């Protein structure tokens with residue numbers, strides 16, 4: 630029923646070398662990040678921070694869509710304008726995180742499955758009425774001794790596909806996010822093998838659940854070594870491995886691959902995205918885009934530190950990171966200029 634609308638929205642989200650800004654941290658995740666910076670963990674501060682992001686002048690020059698959290702999609706500025714309208718008026722497409730979080734997977738110690746399918750149809754209808762045009766669901770896959778298990782791949786892939794089908798029924802583009810975590814000392818080749826397996830499982834389930842591939846966006850991890858791995862490959866090696874893995878496992882009908890940042894530094898995430906676009910942009914069927922939370926927000930959150938007088942400086946930093954990632958989509962990101970402009 631919504632076929633053309635889904636295709637148009639999915640394409641708009643990756644058009645013009647722009648990307649997504651994930652500002653959908655659940656309250657516990659948001660508080661974890663606030664706590665590290667000494668920012669009070671209250672609704673007032675969560676609101677002030679999200680308003681700062683939504684009102685950043687010029688953000689839409691690099692950002693096509695913003696992923697909101699349930700609390701944020703219902704909030705208004707002090708003059709009564711819904712934050713969703715602030716985003717839309719500036720040319721940013723609003724989206725919404727709809728999963729209920731990754732919870733322990735029964736019978737699988739150390740593994741998680743994402744919950745939130747119960748009642749999802751009704752929630753999606755409400756979010757569409759509130760102005761959302763796309764949604765997001767994150768599955769988490771952990772690498773460790775004997776992990777991941779077949780049960781973890783299967784449970785998460787199934788949930789992602791059920792979610793995606795429900796989104797499309799409601800006219801919302803599903804952002805499908807199977808995240809293979811960077812935690813651990815595994816090497817790049819292990820991340821490659823696990824991500825390929827995860828993506829194959831996800832696309833098999835998307836096929837079975839009749840999800841329109843042209844009307845979705847994939848939000849995967851890059852193929853990187855574990856954070857504690859001794860050998861850290863170059864940005865070019867990461868780019869080559871990521872593209873090779875996706876060529877094996879991501880159908881050409883998918884319009885865009887919008888990477889998560891997963892705890893990489895802001896500069897490294899931009900540099901790796903840039904390396905992919907420099908060499909492979911014209912050779913792959915999907916747009917190589919971004920959907921970063923930390924890699925766009927972190928410097929801005931640090932500058933803001935919960936103080937109203939720092940708002941402008943924080944907005945400048947947010948804009949700067951968004952712009953760096955747009956340049957990375959064009960294969961024009963320069964780490965040296967980044968360092969100068971950021972200071």
Ligand SMILES: O=P(O)(O)OC[C@H]1O[C@](O)(COP(=O)(O)O)[C@@H](O)[C@@H]1O
Pocket residue numbers: 651652653654655656658659696730767806889890891892920921922923924
């Ligand atoms: O744990 P939560 O609160 O669901 O959120 C995790 C975050 O992970 C993301 O999916 C990706 O974020 P990063 O780019 O920081 O890895 C965000 O959209 C989201 O805010």
